[in-house]
Amino acid sequence: MLANIVGRYSLRFSLSALFAVLAVLACAVVGTVGYIQSAGEMRQSIARELGLIASNQAQLVNDYEQRLHEAITNMSGGAMVPNSLAELSIGFNVERKRQENIDTFRNSGATPEERAQFAGRNRNVSIYEWKHSEVHNSLFSYWKDLGLSDLYLIDDKGNIVYTVTKSEEFMQNLQASEFGSLNRFFQSIMAGEATSLSSKGFERFPVGGPSLILAHGVERKSTFGLAEGEVAPPMAVVAFRVSAIKFSEMFARQQLDPQSRSILMTDASGQVVASSDGRKRPEPLDLSALKPGDDGISHGLIEDTQGFGTSLAAASDVDFDGRKFHVITLYEQDAAMAGVSNMGLTMAGLTLAALILVSITGMIFSNIVARPINVLTEDMRRLADGDLQNAAYDYDLRNEIGSMASAVEIFREQALEKRRIEGETEQMRNRSESERAEREAVTAQDNEARRHALDTLGTALKSLSAGNISHRIAMPFAAEFDQLRLDYNEAAEKLADALYQAARSADSICLSSAEVSNAAGDLAKRTETQAASIEQSSDTLSQIASNASEVAGRTDQVQSIVNHAQKEAAESAEIVDRAMNAMREIEESSDEITQIVSVINEIAFQTNLLALNAGVEAARAGDAGKGFGVVAQEVRELAQRCGDAAGEIRGLITRSVEKVKSGSVLVSDTGDTLKRIVSEVADISEHVTAITLSMRSQSDGLSQVSSTMRMMDQETQKNAAIAEESTAGSQVLAGEAAALNRQLSQFDVSAAEEMASIADAA
Numbered sequence: 001m002l003a004n005i006v007g008r009y010s011l012r013f014s015l016s017a018l019f020a021v022l023a024v025l026a027c028a029v030v031g032t033v034g035y036i037q038s039a040g041e042m043r044q045s046i047a048r049e050l051g052l053i054a055s056n057q058a059q060l061v062n063d064y065e066q067r068l069h070e071a072i073t074n075m076s077g078g079a080m081v082p083n084s085l086a087e088l089s090i091g092f093n094v095e096r097k098r099q100e101n102i103d104t105f106r107n108s109g110a111t112p113e114e115r116a117q118f119a120g121r122n123r124n125v126s127i128y129e130w131k132h133s134e135v136h137n138s139l140f141s142y143w144k145d146l147g148l149s150d151l152y153l154i155d156d157k158g159n160i161v162y163t164v165t166k167s168e169e170f171m172q173n174l175q176a177s178e179f180g181s182l183n184r185f186f187q188s189i190m191a192g193e194a195t196s197l198s199s200k201g202f203e204r205f206p207v208g209g210p211s212l213i214l215a216h217g218v219e220r221k222s223t224f225g226l227a228e229g230e231v232a233p234p235m236a237v238v239a240f241r242v243s244a245i246k247f248s249e250m251f252a253r254q255q256l257d258p259q260s261r262s263i264l265m266t267d268a269s270g271q272v273v274a275s276s277d278g279r280k281r282p283e284p285l286d287l288s289a290l291k292p293g294d295d296g297i298s299h300g301l302i303e304d305t306q307g308f309g310t311s312l313a314a315a316s317d318v319d320f321d322g323r324k325f326h327v328i329t330l331y332e333q334d335a336a337m338a339g340v341s342n343m344g345l346t347m348a349g350l351t352l353a354a355l356i357l358v359s360i361t362g363m364i365f366s367n368i369v370a371r372p373i374n375v376l377t378e379d380m381r382r383l384a385d386g387d388l389q390n391a392a393y394d395y396d397l398r399n400e401i402g403s404m405a406s407a408v409e410i411f412r413e414q415a416l417e418k419r420r421i422e423g424e425t426e427q428m429r430n431r432s433e434s435e436r437a438e439r440e441a442v443t444a445q446d447n448e449a450r451r452h453a454l455d456t457l458g459t460a461l462k463s464l465s466a467g468n469i470s471h472r473i474a475m476p477f478a479a480e481f482d483q484l485r486l487d488y489n490e491a492a493e494k495l496a497d498a499l500y501q502a503a504r505s506a507d508s509i510c511l512s513s514a515e516v517s518n519a520a521g522d523l524a525k526r527t528e529t530q531a532a533s534i535e536q537s538s539d540t541l542s543q544i545a546s547n548a549s550e551v552a553g554r555t556d557q558v559q560s561i562v563n564h565a566q567k568e569a570a571e572s573a574e575i576v577d578r579a580m581n582a583m584r585e586i587e588e589s590s591d592e593i594t595q596i597v598s599v600i601n602e603i604a605f606q607t608n609l610l611a612l613n614a615g616v617e618a619a620r621a622g623d624a625g626k627g628f629g630v631v632a633q634e635v636r637e638l639a640q641r642c643g644d645a646a647g648e649i650r651g652l653i654t655r656s657v658e659k660v661k662s663g664s665v666l667v668s669d670t671g672d673t674l675k676r677i678v679s680e681v682a683d684i685s686e687h688v689t690a691i692t693l694s695m696r697s698q699s700d701g702l703s704q705v706s707s708t709m710r711m712m713d714q715e716t717q718k719n720a721a722i723a724e725e726s727t728a729g730s731q732v733l734a735g736e737a738a739a740l741n742r743q744l745s746q747f748d749v750s751a752a753e754e755m756a757s758i759a760d761a762a
Contacts, residue, residue: 023358027351039337043312046336050314050329051297057251057263058316058327064147064250065198065320068214068240070651071146073196076216076238079640084135085153085161085218085236091128092161098171101128105166112150112165112208116140132162138641140164149208149246152239154186167207180205185215186237200323202273208243210273212320215239244274251276260308260335264328265318273325281306287326290315301333308332453477453484460488469496502740509737517730527720534716538709549699555692562688566681569674576671583664590657597650604643611636 075081092098104126108118119140120133143151143164150169153162158174174183182205185197195217202210217234244265251263254276262277270284283306290298290313302313311330318325456473463471469492473485614632618625 023355024351027347027354042337046312046331047299047314050312050331051293051295051299051316053254053263053329054314054316054327055295055297057254057329058318060250061247061265061318061327065212068146068242069196069198071142071648072214072216072238072240074644074648075142076196076218078644080135080138080637080644081153081218081238082221082235083637084139085155087131087135088128088153088161089155091126091131092155092159092171094127097126097128101126102166102171104129105170108166112167115166116143116164118166135162136164138637146240147242147246147250148240149211149243150241152182152237152241154237154239156190156233156235158186169207178206181213182215182239182241185213185239189215189217189237190233192233198321201267201320201325202244205241205243208241209245211241211243213239213241247274248276248278252278257335260332262307262330264326264330266326266328268324268326275307277307279307285328287315287328302328302330304330310334312336457484457488460492464492464495469499506737506740510734510741514734517727517734521727523723523726527716527723531713531716531720534709534713538706538713542706544706549703555688555695559685559688559692562681562685566678566685569678569681573671573674573678576667576674579667580664580671583660583667586660587657587664590653590660594650594653594657597646597653601643601646601650604639604646607639608636608643611639 091101104121105115105118109115119136120129125133139151139153139162142148148164150167151162151164152160152169154160154174160169160172160174163170169177169179169182172179174186177183181199181203185199188194188197197215199211199213202212205211205213216238218236218238220232220235247265251265251274254263256262256276258277262275262279264272264276264281264285265274266272266285266287270287272281272285275281281304285302285304287302289300289302291300292298296316298315300313302311303309304311308330310333312333313328313330315326315328318327456475456477460471460473472489472492475485476482477485611632615629615636618629618632621628
């Protein structure tokens with residue numbers, strides 16, 4: 001079918017179209033395979049990145065919750081909260097000033113952050129405002145360092161005597177007002193049901209939206225008025241509130257592109273409680289498409305209809321007091337795969353450029369191939385028109401077209417030879433006519449003498465021309481002509497015998513030429529079939545050799561890539577070694593910092609003792625030592641805060657050291673893995689080298705076989721031409737033999753047959 005289609009158009013157009021089609025197919029296959037592979041690698045890379053972000057953010061959330069628990073425990077167990085509560089309660093209990101205090105602090109700023117900066121006025125202040133200015137800086141530092149939405153001090157009667165942001169709950173009573181889980185936690189702790197409580201996730205709160213609440217009781221130091229064995233109820237409750245907005249701000253610190261990427265926190269049903277991009281998602285997300293992996297991270301697609309649309313996602317779990325939440329990282333699919341899409345466009349452009357280049361190359365090549373064929377066609381046309389002298393083609397070319405041109409040259413030479421023979425024949429005919437005229441002149445002079453002989457001989461010849469070769473002249477002629485009679489009789493005898501033998505030979509030639517013609521025809525057909533098969537085999541071997549050569553080239557490229565990968569893996573192993581050394585140095589530095597913190601803790605303890613002694617001495621000094629007593633109290637509180645801070649720093653350093661050790665183990669494992677990768681890449685390089693050598697050997701062998709097949713194809717084509725010429729010659733010979741038989745049938749050779757039969761019998 002392809003041959004029929006190609007045969008309808010010129011060779012130049014067919015070759016150009018074939019080059020273009022092959023270029024499009026090759027570029028399409030390579031581009032499609034490259035696009036699919038790149039898309040898969042891109043998805044895997046993005047999935048790893050999203051999983052890492054989700055895991056890190058989930059770990060940050062867990063660490064943050066643990067940090068909140070440790071901070072509220074340390075804060076509740078220290079002296080700062082009881083002292084602050086004692087100071088603030090003095091001003092809070094002045095009921096006539098309570099509303100004034102609320103108005104003063106509420107009007108100190110439009111936002112919670114602005115109100116948190118306000119510690120109190122410098123003059124004309126109330127007792128509460130005076131005491132507030134003394135304790136606010138310490139409590140404010142907790143609020144700021146922990147990133148809280150608010151911090152509450154609640155006395156044993158349920159009065160919220162202090163908040164950092166002075167929002168609606170400021171100076172309210174939990175017995176008379178409803179503030180969600182804050183009321184429930186206060187009542188449970190004061191009833192002795194628990195020392196500390198935390199909400200199971202983000203519960204509704206009238207101020208700041210859904211929030212995480214932590215509450216811890218403050219132990220009463222005095223046992224005055226209690227029976228033996230009776231446990232004193234807490235003197236107060238400290239509470240932390242962290243709204244979901246704070247977690248959104250925590251996620252936003254990752255500085256992801258809000259147009260295409262986001263970090264979300266959802267509950268188990270998919271309801272979004274926090275997001276880094278600030279988008280409102282009132283409807284729950286469908287998390288059913290997320291599939292958990294071996295690393296504990298779930299991956300899949302999420303239809304974020306109220307955000308980005310279809311997005312690649314990874315999720316890691318977070319637990320809040322037994323209630324599970326998910327930290328999810330989203331990456332809008334179109335934006336994530338934009339690089340692959342751009343690569344597809346690039347591949348399309350390269351395909352178009354390759355198509356144009358190959359089309360131009362095909363046109364040039366087709367011109368090169370078609371030009372000698374066109375010249376040869378013009379030579380054949382002139383040959384057909386009878387012009388045997390002007391040959392334009394170069395008959396010395398050693399290719400298939402040169403072979404065709406050589407055949408045309410043979411035809412031209414044969415035509416010239418035929419023309420030469422015809423000229424010589426015409427000259428011989430002219431000479432024969434001249435000699436015959438001379439003989440007639442001589443015969444005319446001797447006409448009378450030979451009349452009798454001629455008449456008699458004429459009668460005999462008429463009988464001979466009638467086919468009667470058995471006629472003989474018995475009457476002698478004159479002496480000078482009698483030899484003619486004898487010669488005629490002898491010639492008639494020989495002619496009869498020759499015609500008889502010719503008839504027998506003609507019959508044999510007819511039979512033999514028919515057999516030769518049939519055999520030559522069968523040979524020509526088989527030779528043509530064999531030539532077509534060899535030509536097809538030669539084309540197939542040429543294609544296989546070309547493919548083998550291309551595979552060998554691509555194997556060289558693979559070997560280069562493997563060598564590069566081996567080099568990169570070795571460099572990565574060196575980087576891991578340096579990272580391990582850095583981890584060890586960090587551990588040593590952490591040990592030194594721990595020692596320094598221990599010294600600071602001892603200094604704080606000694607300072608606290610000195611401040612206590614100074615307070616005792618100030619009490620002994622009476623009124624003159626009151627100012628010094630106040631200073632001693634401030635120094636004691638400062639020493640207490642230094643001790644608390646040193647304890648927190650010690651805990652942080654301890655956790656950092658543990659994480660550094662864990663990281664060191666991971667880096668060590670990574671180094672071992674990279675070393676194994678380097679070894680395996682070296683093995684792969686050896687195998688690829690062996691494959692490359694084998695493919696090159698196969699390519700050379702296929703090239704030699706293809707060359708041999710082309711030579712066989714040429715020889716078979718020549719054999720087919722010879723067979724066709726033999727068939728034509730045998731057919732011509734058979735025709736000539738049949739014509740000879742028809743001519744011989746006019747003669748009566750019965751006498752010769754009888755004589756031959758008598759001779760055979762004898």
